Each structure stands twice: as C-alpha cells, then as structure tokens.
Amino acid sequence: MKPGIKIQLSFMMFLEFFIWGAWFVTLGTFLGKNLQATGGESAKVFATQSWGAIIAPFIVGLIADRFFNAERILGILHLIGAALMYFMFRSENISSFYPYVFTYMALFMPTLALVNSVSFRQMSNPEKEFSFIRVWGTIGWIVAGLLISYVFHWDSKESSDQGALRNTFAMASVVSLVLGIFSFALPKTPPVQIAKEDRSITKLLGLDALKLLKDKNFLVFFIASILICIPLAFYYQNANLFLSEINLANPTGKMTIGQMSEVLFMLCLPIFFKRFGFKNTILLGMLAWALRYALFAYGNPGELAFMLILGIALHGLCYDFFFVCGQIYTDAKAGEKYKSAAQGLITLATYGVGMLIGFEVAGMISDHYKIAENAHDWKMVWLIPAGIAAAVMLLFALSFNDKTKAEAPKETGAVI
Template sequence: MSVKYRLIIMSFLQYAIWGAWLISLGAYLGGGLEFSGRQIGSFFATMGIASLFMPAIMGIIADRWIPAQKLLGICHIIGAALLVAAAPQTEYFPLYSLILCSVMFYMPTISLSNSVAYNALSSAGLDTVKAFPPIRVWGTVGFICAMIAVDLLGFARTSMQLYTSAALAVILGIYSFTLPNCPTCKVAKNQSWVDTMGLRAFALFKQKKMAVFFIFSMLLGVSLQITNAFANDYLTNFFGSNEAYKGTFGVEHANILISISQMSETLCILLIPFFLKRFGIKNVMLISMFAWVLRFALLGTGNPGDGVWMLVLSMLVYGVAFDFFNISGSLYVDKETDPSIRSSAQGVFMIMTNGFGAFFGSYAAGEVVDRTGWPDSWFIFAGYALVVGLLFAVIFKSKHHPNEIKEMI
C-alpha cells in the first residue's frame, strides 16, 4: 500500500475518534444530564487545558525519545481506556475528570499525526503542501461518518458516543505502530538544557512575525470550540423546547445538520492550495476570520423552520472558517521552522489555538450563554470574531505573497 493510502487511513480514524463525541456531547450533557451552560463549557475547556502543555510535551518526546508514530499509538490506546471509564458516569465531577484525562491524551495526537504525515511524505519525496491537504480531507470524512453514525444509531444523546470513540481509538492505536518511522533527533553533547529538553520551539516567540502569528492563533482559537460546545445543544434543546420546531429535522437530527459543516471542510481543504497561490497566507487567514463572523451571525438569525436555510449556510461557511486558518496555519508553521523542532513547533501552535484559545473561549462562551441566553449569544460571538479579524488585518505582516506561495506549492 502506498504511503498516501496509509496516511489516509490514519487521518480518517484520527478525526473519526473526535467526531464520535465532539459535536453531540453538548446535547447529551445539556439534555440527558441537564448540566448548565457553564458546566457544558467546562467540558469543552478540557481541550484547552490539555492543549496548554500536552501537545508540547508529546512533541518534545517525539522529537527526542519516542518516534512520533509509536507515541501516537500509545496516546490513543490510553485515551480509549479513559473514555470507557468515563462513559457510565453521570455525576459532574467524575465524568469531567475522566473526560479531561482522556482529552489529555487525544489532543497531542492531532499535532503528532500531522508530524507523522509530514515526515512520511517528505521521506517519500513528496511536496507536503501539495500532498497533505488531499490526505487531511479524509480526516474530515472520518469525522462526518462518525457524526452521522452516532446520530443514526441513536447515540447522540447517550453515553454510547464515548464507547464508539474508544473503539475507534483502539483501532488507530494499534494501526499507528505500522506507520512509517519518524526518526528522533539525537541529543548532542555539550548542548544547552533548552535543546536537551526540546524547548527550542518556544524561542519562536522571539521572532516578531511568529509571536504575532501565535497570539492571533490564540484569539481565533477562542472561536473554535464555541459551536462545538453549543451548536448541538442549541438546536436540540433550545429549539426542541419550542412547540413550533419540535419534530423538525434540525431538532431531531442536529448531528446530521451540523455534519454539513464538516462536508464543507472537505471541499475547503482541497481549495487551500489554490487560495494560497492566488491570495497569499495573510489573506487566506483573513478570509477565515470573517467567515467566523458569518458562522455565528447566521446561527443567531436562523431556525430549524422557515429559517433553516440560514443554518445550512452557516454550516457551509464553517469549512472556510475552520480550515483556512487551521490547515494554512499548520503549513505556515511547518515552512517557517527547522525540521529538528517540527513536532515541537506544531505543539506550540496547538497550545495557542486549542490550548489558551479553547480554554478561555469555552469558559467565556458558557458565561455568555448563561447570562445572555439564545440566540443573542451568537451575535456577541460574531462581534468578537469581527474585532479579531480587523486587528489581524492591521497587525499581522507576512512575507508570503501570492508569487512566493506559488513557489512553495
């Protein structure tokens, strides 16, 4: 089997694990367990807490001691065991604690899987910028398949979604050990403790362009978990409690409606090379930021009845909002850093987006929801995304103009 097909399987399973619970968990917590907005937000903040240090730690380990593909497998198997332990819990503290621990081992696998893919493609003599997006798109396909399967099997409002995710994690955990080897970097004698511990990637903050990039990664990361945490709960429980919308497709099959977002991702991932060539890295990221404004605003104005077209449009916009920054940002980090700190640098990117950004965003969103209620909260989120986009347009400077991007691709 060619390296591309092997990486496609990895990508499919990597995101199917997440898709099995990420979108539907909020509906289960808010409906089945009747947790508050703050409590729901805290579960999604676990991804932020984990991403503050676990991707960096695992990136360092992968760079220095354990090959990334083996570490990927270890993390998935441990995470699966923790999900199995979490599934039967119904009280807040034990369920929260076990989800937090499982996420500690899942979040690093996102950057680890990127590193495995980049290394395998480079070793095969392939251009990562050209070859990676078509492989990564299968991750989104896996996410969609898991979402739809969980919905159709009736798991979206039960703890069975966690068992499903655990089963997929075991499969990928075992499969990871068969992937191409990612060599570790030997520690040279007489080098500084910073290099010995693999912390050199954090020196990227000394470069103004990288510091600004990472700060805006954090600010945009605030937006990432908001719809993951509350979109399903909003459609299922908020509209489901209104007689006018009971029985509508958006209420009864919110997971499938939301899966349009991931379907949009599949197209948008493939469009990234074209947009990078045509508009350059900064403009592609700007497009992403203003797409978040539309995403939130349309959620606030739409409904599962005669306004369902606005919800569908919001889902379509999500592909641009998510991919144009996350995938382009990952490629930007890969191109701007030395191969010796590649895994660590991807870990830092994860810290800023899914770490600080998701942590602050999840808790802040929960507070906004409890204080403001629906649908006004969506308009507050839209205003925030607009301010971030305008600031990015003024402050961020990139040397990658369209002509230079053509040479990269």
C-alpha cells in the first residue's frame, strides 16, 4: 500500500471513532443530568445503537455494495450526521432528542462497515496491513475521551451540572462534517459486481449463515453471545453515569484506560488462544465481565478507587477474549462459503438483538435502584450484571464442547 493511502485510511479511522467516542461515552450522564431522563428513557436512547446495527445490513448490503461507491456513501452519511448532531446539541428534552439520535444511529452504524470496506479494498495483505489502520480508530476514541476530561473538563461535577456535556455533540458535529468532506477524497471504492445467484435478500443480509445453528456447539456459542451482551449494555449505559455520580475525577478520561487495555489484550490474545484453546479463552473473557462488575459494586472514589480503575482496565480482557475470540471461532466454523454471512449474523445477534435486550434490562434495573435525584444504589445495579455474566459463563462451560481448531491471526485490529 502506498504511504499516502495508508495515511488517508488511518485518518479516516481516527475520525470515525473519534466521533463515536466524543459523545457516546458520556451519553448516559448527559441524559440523566441534563435531560432528566429516566432509566427506561435512557435505555430507549441507547437501544438506537442496536436498531442501527439491525438496519445497517440493508444500507450496506442492499444499497452501498450494489449501486454506489463506498467512500461517497460514507461522505453523505457523515454530512447528514453532522446536521443531526447539531440538532442533538440544541435539544432541550428527551422527546425532541430521541428522533435525532435514532436517525443518527441508523445512519452511523452502517459507516462502521463502510470504513472497513474502503480499507480492505486498498489492501493486498489485510492480515498484516489492517491492524495498523484500525488501531488509529481506537486512538481516536481515546483522544476524544482525554479531550473531554483533561482539556475541556466538560465531565467535571461543576461543568456537567451546568450542562457542559452538551458540547460533546457540537464537537462530534464538527468532526463529522470534516470526515464527511474528507471522505470524497478517499480512494475510489466502486460497488462490487455481485453474481446473479448471490443477489437475493437472504444472501445479501447474511441469513444463509443460519444453517450453522444446526450445529449444537455453535448454537450454544450463539445464545451465549446474545446473553453476554446484557451485562455489556450495563457498561455502555451506566459506567460514565456511575463514575460521575460517585464523584470520581475525570471519569471520561479514565474510561479511555479500557480502550488502551484493548490494544494490550489484543496482542496477548493469540498467545492465550494457542496455549489454552478457544473454550478456556472465551470463559476467561466471561469471568472478566463478572469480576469487573463486582469491582464496580464494592469500589469507591476514595481508598478503593483502584478497584474502579481495575474494573475499567478489564474492558480489553472482557471484549477481546469474548467478542474477538468469538469472531475467530465463527470464521473457522463457517468455512469459506459462509465466512462473511456468519460474521454478519453474529454482529446482528450481539449488537442488534443482544444489546437491545441488554439496554432494556439495564434501564429497568437503573430505575428500580434509583434512590434519589442523581443517586442510585450502585452496588445492586452492578451485582445484577455480575450475576448474569457468571450464569452465562456456567451455561457455556457446561454446554459447549467443540473441538474445532481455530487459528488466531498473527495480527488483528482492536475493536471498541
């Protein structure tokens, strides 16, 4: 790959995930403190990510891949997204905010696939080249969080109480505008010519991979993937609000430790995979979910602050050892015929169905354990997802017994 193209793609990834990290991490705190949203209302807002994941295959599979250049669709979606972000910035209540965030996520989630498409089409050896490009996305997410906490101080108690978190949407709007314009300068990525027999909606949406569910072990993994997304949703929806309510300094900046740990554990994943195998590696990831929420339940911003930091740092182990490990297993199980379809199916199941259920459960639990304005019984809020993660781990340990040999790639890209 030419150095100039490598720089373009890296900058594209940086902006793509900077935008997401600029507003999504602090969203729960903004909704609760600035829009006075209930746990149920927050759940509906966070669930727009899941609806976006469900809608995404239709935009990418039925429109982008068939009729238009990927970089042009990417540009148009981000330009519209910039306008929607501005309207979210101006919204004064949850009823006016929700239509904008729903529309935005329906358009943003497809861009996650589009940036990958633009990248892969420029690569002759994706296994070696993609990780360098993708890691800039993780860096973009980290930089957004550090700016919010340590440069602008929008998430400090005084600033957030005065509505400063609203500025995160303005920042995301500006960067989305930049990426929208920049996208038209990216390498041309024309639609792929699809064979006549592959043009059915079933094949374009990856539903052919449903045949894999006939395999008992893959079905167990599939169900576990959906269920583990319930505790995952608690983290996305409640972690920043939790850290803000208990007055941990610079919560958004500290949460970037989770993304930093992803890079570290991504490097460790092939070693664990080779030494302990798929089942034990994925069980370790599940155990980490239960452990991190126990640390959140019993930690505090004082002498036990190290428990909160350790819980945040476990994000890389939680995510990489379950989700990335699961992607590797799915790739090996699917075979050449169903590789893309199977990955699409798992994404739909996790970020679509699983997270949709998870956000709803997290909202119900948050409302049930709300004890005052801007105050929750956080110990109980976190012990419940810890118990769910432990139960899923036990179910998987007892039910899964697949001897499939899946090789971990030598290099891969970190995923938020």
